[in-house]
Amino acid sequence: MLKKVLPLMAGVSFILGLAFNASAAESGITDKLLTHLLNQQLNKPLVEVDGIPWPAGTYGIRISPAGAASIDSIASSVEISLPLQTQINGKINQDLGFTKVEMDCKSNFNHIGKIKLTPTFSGQNVTFVSQVSLPIPPVNADCGGVTFPVQDALMQMVAANK
Numbered sequence: 001m002l003k004k005v006l007p008l009m010a011g012v013s014f015i016l017g018l019a020f021n022a023s024a025a026e027s028g029i030t031d032k033l034l035t036h037l038l039n040q041q042l043n044k045p046l047v048e049v050d051g052i053p054w055p056a057g058t059y060g061i062r063i064s065p066a067g068a069a070s071i072d073s074i075a076s077s078v079e080i081s082l083p084l085q086t087q088i089n090g091k092i093n094q095d096l097g098f099t100k101v102e103m104d105c106k107s108n109f110n111h112i113g114k115i116k117l118t119p120t121f122s123g124q125n126v127t128f129v130s131q132v133s134l135p136i137p138p139v140n141a142d143c144g145g146v147t148f149p150v151q152d153a154l155m156q157m158v159a160a161n162k
Helices: 001-009 013-021 025-042 151-161
Strands: 047-054 057-065 072-073 080-093 100-122 124-133 140-144 146-149
Touching: 025 072, 080 140
Parallel strands: none
Antiparallel strands: 047 057, 057 080, 072 080, 080 100, 100 124, 100 140, 140 146
C-alpha cells in the first residue's frame, strides 16, 4: 500500500511545507486544504492484484478507500488516516494424495490505515521518513461455508510488504 499511497502524496508535497511553517491559527485551513487535495486523488483502489501464488493456491487482494481521508499536522509531522475496505478472494487448489481440494474463499473487512510523515527540510529539498500503521481486525475467510480465522496470516503479509 505504501508504494501506491506515497506517489499520491508527491502530488501535494509542495503544500506540505505550509503545514510546518503555518501558525496554529493557519494549520486548520492547511490541514483542510491537504485533506481536500488528497481526497481528490483517492477515487480508485489503492492496491489491486490477482493471481498471487501461496502454498494452497492463489489469491487476489483489493484495497480501496472506504471514506474520506483525514490529515492532522503538528509542528514536526503530518498524520494521514484513511478508512479502508479490503476484499480478498482466493482459490484453494490442493492435492492431498487421496483427494483433490478445490474451494473459492473470500474475506471482506474494514479498517483504518495511517501514515505518519516526518519531513526534513534541506534548502529547496524535502525528504520524508514514513511510519505505516495498518492494523488488521479479527477476520475470517469463508471457503464454501467453512470459515476460519486469517488475521495472523494477513498481519504477516502486511509486515512482509510494507
